[in-house]
Amino acid sequence: MTLTAAIHDPRADPEPDGWADFTARCKLHAVWDYGLMRLEAWMSRNPAVLGVVRDGDRIAAAATVLICRPRRARYADAPTRRKARLRPRWAEVYTPWLSGYPAVVFDPDLTGEGRRAAVREFERAVLRHVGPGLLGIAYRAVYRDMVSSMTGPLRRTWRNDPTSVLPNEWPNEDGWLAGLSKERRTSIRRYARKIDRDPTLEVREGWGRTDTDPYEVAALINSHRARLGRPRTDPRTEVAGVFLAEFLRRPDVRLLTYRDADGTLLAVNTLLDHPTSTVLQHWAARPPAEGGRHNLYFDCYLRCVRHLVSAGRAELTSGRGLMDVKASLGFRARELHTVAVPRPSVGRR
Amino acid sequence: MAMRWRRGYLRVVRSSFATVPFYRELWALSGRTEPEVVPGRTGVDGGAVRAAALAGRVGDLVPLAGGPTEIDPLRGLGPVLAEHLAVTAGTLVAVVDPGTPRPPVDLPAGVRSCVLDPSGLAGPYAGVLDDVTDHLRRGARVVAVGGDKDLDQLAAALPETLAHLVTRVPVRDPDDLAAPVGPHALIAHPLLGVLGGLGGCGRWHIDHPRVYLRATPAGPAYTLLRQRSPRLVDVLAGHGRPGWCPRHGTPVVEP
Structure with missing residues (x-):
């Protein structure tokens, strides 16, 4: 096995050869689409680049890496500027907008020592790409069974907030509701009835929708995130309207919108379909003080579970946070880890 | 004078590309001219925007660090x-x-x-x-x-x-x-506020310390040099072309 690694900057480089084949083979979610990564990278403070490790001509592993710098309210420089190479940077192996999944993906045929070698090769490529200013690499949201590929001397591993997962174990949505507490079951049914009968509320859902202004959706998502407060360590930038414009028209992305009688967007949800692991991705709502409605959140979950069951997907994931509420909806915790690699250990076994 | 005026404009373009979502999207993905910010991408109308394209997008004219969103029709x-x-x-x-x-x-x-x-x-x-x-x-x-x-x-x-x-x-x-x-x-x-006035020489003088005027294929485009937020750069407005007043040596717009 001869592994080679390269970093592709979606802003400047063409799609890697064999990328479409690799994403299909590994069943990657829509956010790994190279065109979407390009839009995301241009509109980022810490742009994502794609690390590709090849065994001969075939892609053996890939990773999304955010090249980060001390927090400043500026987008990243255009990729042609070379003078930034001495400035301090660190790399976060992280998938923006899919925080509950690892950003490192291995070919299903690659196991054990092959994975460790691929990770080291990838790290050396990151070092070459960033230059001497690289402070280290952090692998975020790593599953427990992947940690061993990344650990080693000087490297630190710790457990993060878990992500929430709802395994599909029922023939229909009533089966899911039957497994919840009586109080939660009753309240979800009551909210659904109330929303159905409310003439002042327009609920629309659909795949690949183009009837909604993506900038309006982005504004609601960003104001929701700003209201909840962003952690200082969050390397992501605000969601860009131009990214959503492309993302929402994909046939595997469902947009759910709630509007009041005058057309004001009250809440929005995106559901990212996948053959096995469907993702309840963005949820954003206007607060009641600004005209928002209570309990749309639970109606959104009911609709997502309805899709999970009817489409026969294996699981629905719903990201991190609000674990107690999600537990009351039947979600379970899936362990996630961070592996921090300081500069002296980058690329070494 | 002309060079200093131009330098002020270039500063605003660079800063808008680096910090303002609307211009980042427009110029990174489509491009612009004078100056080009992404080599080889020249965009439409030299990267200038029609005022109608800014309707409903005022939030995206605010730099990432934040700022006001109010449009002042009497600015200047x-x-x-x-x-x-x-x-x-x-x-x-x-x-x-x-x-x-x-x-x-x-x-x-x-x-x-x-x-x-x-x-x-x-x-x-x-x-x-x-x-x-x-x-x-x-x-x-x-x-x-x-x-x-x-x-x-x-x-x-x-x-x-x-x-x-x-x-x-x-x-x-x-x-x-x-x-x-x-x-x-x-x-x-x-949208842009007050851009200039009729000078004693009978020419339309641009308020050049605060406003930059540039010719584009779609007509004259105005830039506010000192308004940080909402940022207004290369907004197409009206007809005419930029020129210089032979009496005052300052920029004018010629109808």
Whole structure:
């Protein structure tokens, strides 16, 4: 096995050869689409680049890496500027907008020592790409069974907030509701009835929708995130309207919108379909003080579970946070880890 | 002068590309000219934008660090009046406009201002009109800024003996610079604010410390050099082309 690694900057480089084949083979979610990564990278403070490790001509592993710098309210420089190479940077192996999944993906045929070698090769490529200013690499949201590929001397591993997962174990949505507490079951049914009968509320859902202004959706998502407060360590930038414009028209992305009688967007949800692991991705709502409605959140979950069951997907994931509420909806915790690699250990076994 | 003016514009373009979502998206994905920010991408209309394209996107004109979103249609009024009409302390500036929500904020120190809705001069604005009348009676200077019809309505509402004492400053849209005007006039745009005024030489002078004018394939594009947020760069407005005043050596727009 001869592994080679390269970093592709979606802003400047063409799609890697064999990328479409690799994403299909590994069943990657829509956010790994190279065109979407390009839009995301241009509109980022810490742009994502794609690390590709090849065994001969075939892609053996890939990773999304955010090249980060001390927090400043500026987008990243255009990729042609070379003078930034001495400035301090660190790399976060992280998938923006899919925080509950690892950003490192291995070919299903690659196991054990092959994975460790691929990770080291990838790290050396990151070092070459960033230059001497690289402070280290952090692998975020790593599953427990992947940690061993990344650990080693000087490297630190710790457990993060878990992500929430709802395994599909029922023939229909009533089966899911039957497994919840009586109080939660009753309240979800009551909210659904109330929303159905409310003439002042327009609920629309659909795949690949183009009837909604993506900038309006982005504004609601960003104001929701700003209201909840962003952690200082969050390397992501605000969601860009131009990214959503492309993302929402994909046939595997469902947009759910709630509007009041005058057309004001009250809440929005995106559901990212996948053959096995469907993702309840963005949820954003206007607060009641600004005209928002209570309990749309639970109606959104009911609709997502309805899709999970009817489409026969294996699981629905719903990201991190609000674990107690999600537990009351039947979600379970899936362990996630961070592996921090300081500069002296980058690329070494 | 020309180089310093150009340098100020280049600074605004660089900063807008680095910090303002709207321009980042437009220029990174499509491109622009003079200067190019992504090599090889020249965009449409040299990267200039039509005012209509900014409707509903004001939130994206705010830099990432945050800032106000209010559009001030009277932005720049004070400096332009001070430059072209030598407005000084004691003057009352009366803005006559049915759509102006608030008085100008950048008038020189000691200059008072008021806003009048021409359709309400006999109603809710009667008190304001009395104030204007008192000012004229005391022999103080009153500068009335507004559209031609609005200024006519104000003149008709004032006592005949005082109406001629008002200094009329009609406002012209950048589309309408070829129409004849009196000795004083302003160029103003609902989104960009006051862009310049009629100089003593009879040419339309740009408020060059605050406004940059550039020719693009789609027409003249204006940039506000000092407004941090909402950022307005290369906004297409009206007709004409940039030029230089042979008498003053400063930038003008030629209808």
